[in-house]
Amino acid sequence: MLRLDQLYFRNFFFLFFGTLLTVAVAGYLLLEKVEINNHKTMLTNMINQFILSNPSESNLDEVVKEIRAKTAVRVTIIDEQGVVVYESNRDTKGMSNHLNRPEIIEARKGKIGSSIRYSQSVNRDFLYVAKHEGVRYIRMAYALSSIKEKFFKFWFKAMGLFTLSMLLAFWVAMKTNRKITHDLQRIKIDLENLLNKKYEVDFDEVSCCKEFDSISKQINQVSKKLQKRDRQKAKYTKNLKLLSKKQSDIISAISHEFKNPVAAIMGYTQSVREDKDLSENIRDRFLEKVLKNAQKISTMIDRLAMAIKLENETFSPEFSTFNLRTLVEDVRENLLQKYRDREIKIDIEDTMIKADRSMFDNLITNLIENALKYSDEEVLVQLVDNKLKVVDKGIGIQKEDIDKITKRFFRVDSLSWDNSIGVGLYIVKYILKLHGSYLEIESKPKEGSTFWFDIIPMVDVKHNEI
Numbered sequence: 243m244l245r246l247d248q249l250y251f252r253n254f255f256f257l258f259f260g261t262l263l264t265v266a267v268a269g270y271l272l273l274e275k276v277e278i279n280n281h282k283t284m285l286t287n288m289i290n291q292f293i294l295s296n297p298s299e300s301n302l303d304e305v306v307k308e309i310r311a312k313t314a315v316r317v318t319i320i321d322e323q324g325v326v327v328y329e330s331n332r333d334t335k336g337m338s339n340h341l342n343r344p345e346i347i348e349a350r351k352g353k354i355g356s357s358i359r360y361s362q363s364v365n366r367d368f369l370y371v372a373k374h375e376g377v378r379y380i381r382m383a384y385a386l387s388s389i390k391e392k393f394f395k396f397w398f399k400a401m402g403l404f405t406l407s408m409l410l411a412f413w414v415a416m417k418t419n420r421k422i423t424h425d426l427q428r429i430k431i432d433l434e435n436l437l438n439k440k441y442e443v444d445f446d447e448v449s450c451c452k453e454f455d456s457i458s459k460q461i462n463q464v465s466k467k468l469q470k471r472d473r474q475k476a477k478y479t480k481n482l483k484l485l486s487k488k489q490s491d492i493i494s495a496i497s498h499e500f501k502n503p504v505a506a507i508m509g510y511t512q513s514v515r516e517d518k519d520l521s522e523n524i525r526d527r528f529l530e531k532v533l534k535n536a537q538k539i540s541t542m543i544d545r546l547a548m549a550i551k552l553e554n555e556t557f558s559p560e561f562s563t564f565n566l567r568t569l570v571e572d573v574r575e576n577l578l579q580k581y582r583d584r585e586i587k588i589d590i591e592d593t594m595i596k597a598d599r600s601m602f603d604n605l606i607t608n609l610i611e612n613a614l615k616y617s618d619e620e621v622l623v624q625l626v627d628n629k630l631k632v633v634d635k636g637i638g639i640q641k642e643d644i645d646k647i648t649k650r651f652f653r654v655d656s657l658s659w660d661n662s663i664g665v666g667l668y669i670v671k672y673i674l675k676l677h678g679s680y681l682e683i684e685s686k687p688k689e690g691s692t693f694w695f696d697i698i699p700m701v702d703v704k705h706n707e708i
Contacts, residue, residue, distance in 0.1 A: 257518060261408065285371035285382045286354055289316060293375050294381075306330040309382075318370065320346065320379040327378065338362075345372040346379055358386060394435045402635040405420060407552070464667065503535035559598035559676050563702050566602075566630070567591045570623055581614050589624035595700040601673045606632075608666040609693050628701065631694040648681060 254307045287310075297305040306317035310330035319328035324341025326334045340346055348355030367386035372379050449611040510528040514520065520528075567590040574586045595602075606623075609632040613621040617636025624631050639647065648671040670693075671681050678699035686693035 248535055281369055282356055282371055284317065284591075285369070285384060286373075288313070289371065289373045289380050289382055292317075292380060293373075303328050308330065309660055314385070316383040316385075318381040318383070320372075322377050322383060340379075340381075343370070343372075345370040345381060348372070349374045349379055349381075374624050374671070445527070461567040499651075502537050507535045507540045554667070559601060561596050562599055563594055563596050564599050566590060566595050566625070566697070569599065569602060570606055572611060573603060574623075577607065577610055584614055586610060587622045589622065591625065593625060593697070593704050594702040596698055596702040597677050597700045598673075605670050606672045608670050612666055612693070625697075628696060628698050629694050630697055633690065633692045635690040638687040638689050638691055640687055644683050644685060647683070 268287050275496055292309070294307075295305075302319065303610050307330050309315055315330075316377050317328070317330040317677055318326060318340070320340045321327050324339040326337040328334065333670065344357040344359070345355035348357075352374065354371060354373055357368070358367065358369050360366070361368050361383075368383040369386055370381060372381035372385045379409040470695065510531050514528050567588070568586055570590055574588060577586065578584070610621060610623065611634065612616065613634035619635045622631075622633040624633070648667045668679070674680055674695050679695045679697070683691065684693050684694075
């Protein structure tokens, strides 16, 4: 089975040369027809101009030869019986009767007659145009070799411009292919780290898209390895059994939550790959969908990594003193980049606290984003009596679910959103525990929710007094 980047490049390669060949052949046939029609129109106009000038019979021979000299157009005057009276290219003596010529037959019906054929009298291919005027036929002809010479010059210029355009598209495709290859390599490394129990994986934002066949295979390998380890560790201690269960939960959460974005990306990618007639706008919209779903997976993995670190106690706070209001304002600015049409109000005085700033950034981001996800109105962040509150007027939480929502991987079905894996509030609760506080929740269905915690354990009295 080919990788995603190989499939992309192979299909674009065939599309590139297929389009080039099709346009070249179609362009050749179309331009040739256009060029001949243009010369047919030119000869028709020259015949009409000749008729309007109405040259006298005495100098008609000189007129047709002058036209020949100036325009390289062959002029023939034929009488009603088909006898050639005047001819610009040769002597009329010995010329056969022209009444059965295709263009003369058509002109006899009152039309503009035309034909492309080989001339036995001058041994060349010509485009002939004839018109019946009074008691004679006026016929003009242009050498087909001259028409094709002009046509080829124009066709080569057109093909040169098209080829340059296609080469530019090919260069863009090469760059896109390199991005795909880079992303696949990063994903492979990170999944191998998970497979080797190196949970501190680093998922950067992808630059293009992902090959999800590779992801599913890696996840299956992780699942099999953890299951085998679980059977082995069942013989030992309760702690080892608990660790194996936690790892199984992670795999279960990943498998469950990755289904929708993986299915979406596979669907859009397959549409782009198989439908060669997709418009550029639809293709760009599909690729944007692929990128957004890939970013959702990256976000979910980051949250899983954080939860794993906290639960394995590999994370310890690095305390520093900072302004709580400034931190909340920074979080608001970051979230408004994603939720541009929402409003986040802040009612906090300058308050210095001593805590792990990175953890608190994560904590406040989770609380505010949680409120944004479950409500359509403004979100309020306020500090009242040393209690930091995040208030929303959303759909609220059922009473029986309030004690459960801070548990790891717990999600209320009616409140689920497409990139939630149920670890956000779990992370919040754990961070607060490391700082000597705890999370309180007040909520009423269809009225809204308030999430708050006491900051007294973190307040830096020394700095606030200053």
